Amino acid sequence: MTDYKPEAEVEADSPRGLIPLAVAAVIVGAASGALGALFRFSLERADALRYALVAWAHSGHGAASIVVVLAAAFAAALAAWLVARFSPEASGSGIPHVEAVLHGKAPPASLILIPVKFVGGVLAIGAGLALGREGPTVQMGASIAHRIGTLLGRSASDRGVLLAAGAGAGLATAFNAPIAGAVFVLEELMRRFDTRTAVAALGASASAIAMARLMHGDLPDFHLPAQPFPGFGMTAAHLVLGVALGLLGTAYSRTILWTLDASDWLTRHPLIASPTRRAFARAAVIGAAVGLLAWFAPDLAGGGDVLTQRALVGAGSIAGVTAILALRFVLGSVSYAAGTPGGLFAPMLVLGAQTGFVFGRICFDWFPGMSASTGDIGTFAAVGMAAFFAAVVRSPMTGIVLVTEMTASFTLLLPMLTACFTAMLVPMLLRCPPIYDSLGERAAKRR
Known part of the structure; x- marks a missing residue:
């Protein structure tokens, strides 16, 4: 071949x-x-x-x-x-x-x-x-x-x-x-x-x-305010964050596959029998829905770099970011089902950053003294980006280095390693394969 x-x-x-x-x-x-x-x-x-x-x-x-x-x-x-x-x-x-x-x-x-x-x-x-x-x-x-x-x-x-x-x-x-x-x-x-x-x-x-x-140009993609080296006392929090992202990553991987199967089933109609017509009709419907979203909230559409940056600087409320997280969770899998060119990394970074933001905000609200040893909310957002990547793709070193280079921050390497450990462990225990393995197997069956 x-x-x-x-x-x-x-x-x-x-x-x-x-x-x-x-x-x-x-x-x-x-x-x-x-x-x-x-x-x-x-x-x-x-x-x-x-x-x-x-x-x-x-x-x-x-x-x-x-x-x-x-x-x-x-x-x-x-x-x-x-x-x-x-x-x-x-x-x-x-x-x-x-x-x-x-x-x-x-x-x-x-x-x-x-x-x-x-x-x-x-x-x-x-x-x-x-x-x-x-x-x-x-x-x-x-x-x-x-x-x-x-x-x-x-x-x-x-x-x-x-x-x-x-x-x-x-x-x-x-x-x-x-x-x-x-x-x-x-x-x-x-x-x-x-x-x-x-x-x-x-x-x-x-x-x-x-x-x-x-x-x-040579500027990093995201701006993260300088973070201190997190203290040892934050290890438990990062382990728990990894577990949460492992569960979310498992759900996201399975949602992508389910959405792909559902979109194939929904476009099986005698009037759109040819693959080209099915692809055109499916993408048109998804594009129209995204256009409607862009009309109401322009920043929620697209790759999501603006949303990631907001999470890194701690902008937003728990309720608002949680709502956007839920919407982007669905939007990412639906967009991928459109069958157009486009990757998964950038949308995953959005979900990881927002989950880290919500987790960090809850930690700071419940334990006010935590900020003294861990820095600001951007710490959890950056760690969340790497951990969610590790949970879905199962390539932790790539995720850690990628986030470190994108944010120009090296003080969070240990928290990222800690969170990636449990973020990878959870989907493996739940028998959820890496997303690209699953997509590869699905493509091989269709060839």
Whole structure:
């Protein structure tokens, strides 16, 4: 099915060809970084356009809300149609497909995936669907790497390493987090460590970030006020927070799968028998619902970076944030069921930050002296981001490094480790597989 060798058959580490592989990885990273930066620019313009359209609609134009709803429905439907018509592999995150290619279970996608993923991602996320920008950048980076590895005449095993490195470079670019991109390759994609893979991953992530920062800037994605090193007395609180996020992560993983199955069942109708029509109709309905949400509350739609930032600085009440958390929990799974390009990471970070915010606020209300040893509410929000990621994806090191780089804070490493411990333990005891394993198995049954 594919010319990549499964992990068990990848050749042992050898210095032969290491320099060409390293050079190829740097080229892959630079290309992925440039494309990822352009994608981020496009998403920012699309978000600005959505906000401007909503603002125009609220300025008193008659029946203007209908324009907002129809625009979101059309953008989401067009994104889903592009996927169904030209590149079915571009649906959703794309990470399960990258993993299937690396493990010899699926062929690499054709180059058409790149424009479909780019345009479809801008349309879907710009329409307000609760999807992450990292899914498109990861899969586009992997596709670029496959093409560059082929053009440079690299071996099958080296092309697999480059593909993984390109995917990691895409993640690094999406969140301005180079180390997380490299760790993601080793922990989630390859699930093993060898020096050739590490060299390629580091080289690709470094060159991707160099290119992206030249084009987009070098500030961290989120601002977290400086936090003290939490005292040992906070260990129990972080363990409990991990348990809560483990339960929530299990529910979220199962809700995503249930929503995907439900959306397939609901679109089985004789009038929309073709896959393309089903994809168009499903995404149009979901897009219309998201457009209506954007009309009433613009900040609740989209990837959710604004909501994450608010949680990190402690803005909001327990009741208000809990209500938004419940809404985004449903919105994230429904948006993913639309079948458009878009990832899961950014929406997960929102849910983790908001859960941490609510938990921290309750702790501070019940135990007023706690703030003296743990800092402000941002501590729990940041720890919640990493722990929820670990619960759903089951890649704790990637989550910890990702959140640390995104918030430019290193004082919370121990609380993150503590919370991730129980956040991973709970879904494992409940026999809930990592989300990308479940999505991969589901895709394999449909192929």
